[in-house]
Amino acid sequence: MHEPTLKIEGIRVAYGKKEILQGVDFELAEGETLCLLGANGSGKSTAMNAISGFVGCKQGTIKLEGQEIQNLPAHKSFALGLVQVSQSRDLFPQLSVEDNLKLGAHVRSRDTAAVELERVYGYFPRLKERRSQRVMTLSGGEQQMVAIGRAVMARPRVLLLDEPSGGLSPQFVNEIGTIIAALKEDGATMLMIEQNLGLAFMVADRFIILRDGVVVDGGTVADYADDHEEIVRSIYL
16 A cells, blocks of 8 residues: 555644644545635644644644655755645746746756746646736736746645635636646646635545544545535535
């Protein structure tokens, strides 16, 4: 039996005296897309930030391909291949689309980065058309594409997506979903937080539901394809 790419065991995270995660367990297999669902304040973003090294764990383990990585600083987690696209996107608005994308491959040689850039443009032809534009001139949906494209430039072992549809028009939600599905088809391993169940169920293999810092439910997308209402009840009731 293969070791899961990512294994979370009993992690607890607190901000001051307030415990946000109270012993969370889940696994992510190679090539799988797992979606974290839950109401605001359930602990989804905290779990993702603990995995990527932006917040520390007071208890529990996080293993990347068997290697314990809990409490590593974010830049070391990134170097190991955990690459997060945050809700804020963290782009450089004065730089061009292409310059923002190249920052994702700063640890690679120039020749390798050029290959990765063309690969990313294959997923995002719209960005190739706008490669010389400053990011500040793009729409929100296009900026989200730049943020995801920059992460893909790093060839992540696990791609972490925090609300990729957040604030986007239905057109861009569909475009982002199509791109994520293409990444999945090409073997990407992804952990995603998403409130839009249509997008979540379009691209995810499995989901888990967090409530008050614990996992309360979960399953395969195929088993719930015709019953989104049951998922909503699990999240909010």
